[in-house]
Amino acid sequence: MNMPEYVFTPDLPVTLPVAGSPQRFPVGRVFCVGRNYPWPDTQGQSRQPPVFFMKPASTVIEAVGEMAYPSVTEEFVHEIELVVAIGEGGAHIPESQALAYVWGYAAGLDLTRRDVQRMAKRNGLAWEGAKVFDGAAPMTAIVPVAQAGHPQGELWLSVNGEERQRDSLDSQIWSVSEVISRISQSVPLRAGDLIMTGSPAGVDLLLPGDVVTAGIDGLGELEMRVGPRP
Template sequence: MSYVFPPPPQAAVAIAGSDAQFPVRRIFCVGRNYAAHAREMGKDPDRDPPFFFTKPADAVVADGETVAYPPDTENFHYEAELVVAIGTGGRAIAEGDALTHVWGYAIGNDLTRRDLQLKARDQGRPWDWGKAFDRSAVIGPLHPVAQTGHIGTGRISLSVNGVLRQDSDLAKLIWTVPEIIAILSQSIALAPGDLIMTGTPEGVGALVPGDVCVVAIAGLGELHTTIGEPAAEPARHGLPRQPAEGVL
């Protein structure tokens, strides 16, 4: 098969203790899956059906990398999360069978342009510009279930420059990992390589250049990210011209 230009490299996540890589197909994210975080976002934390948004596979950032402060935001946030890696696909997966589809677990940081997200939310628009931008999915090495077992409880925390900002337990997830997989697979067919970011606890907040962000989950270690200076602004071309005065 020939292509009109070389296809992009396969996005992948490291595997703990191995030189192998886990190829990433899609990234699904669960919105407001901790009650206290729902409250701090101004929403009712009642157990409504979960909702999902996505990030592109090439948004993945590895542990230890520097992420430049992104453009078009003045309110750039961290969100500590448990990441679930799907190893066996399926549609309409029964909750009781869901964990057999899990390959492993990792630590994640769902980087968010909060001002853009909230503006879109208030206008009833998709969250893509607030959530699905370049280098917005920091994901640490995957730990195979065969080594760690399944993870449903344990401390999840995040610190910025050594100051604790988020501190909770995975047991406080409103929707558990088996429930998330069962509900998500009712709408789409999950496939090997899919990742699920399961939601963040309360305590989200802003990052600025120079910050060092560390996420920790019991049994999975730590995930480190440094926030760099903004990249140079590219020249803006092709923007729509303002209409002449009096022209609508």
């Protein structure tokens, strides 16, 4: 069998470590859910259909060391999220079967240029400019479901030792099963896809030199320092 000839050497696939294993998890696409926890400005509102957007796999990095401060923003903010790692592809997945498609879970940060996002919303534009930049999705090692089951408990984030975000995973407006099912109705999921399931209230600014610590019960913790402005 002849191997294809590429115009240039393609990049190696993006991968994440697997907790307690030398294996790596190859990352495909990254789906993200917007506003999946109650925030002060949504209290008392009826449940609205979830909003989905995407980040390319190239934004995913291991959540260690320095967090690069992105260009073209004055409002760089943090969002701690439960990350779902899909291990089997499928389309039109029923909610009752959705968890069977989950290979594992991780804690992740959906880093955002909030001022860019606000302007995009105001003008009815897409969010990619706010959500997509190098290092925009730091993540911990993936913990296999076979090792730890499906997570319960809380997710939290602190900056310089001061807690900013904390909520229960049970507070999600749309459950993991519902999110998987809804995405698969419009786009067949593939093994390697990641789903970032939304962030609780408390999103706030990050400044150069800030130390971010965050975690999810049963999945692990991360610590990163914000780098200098470009």
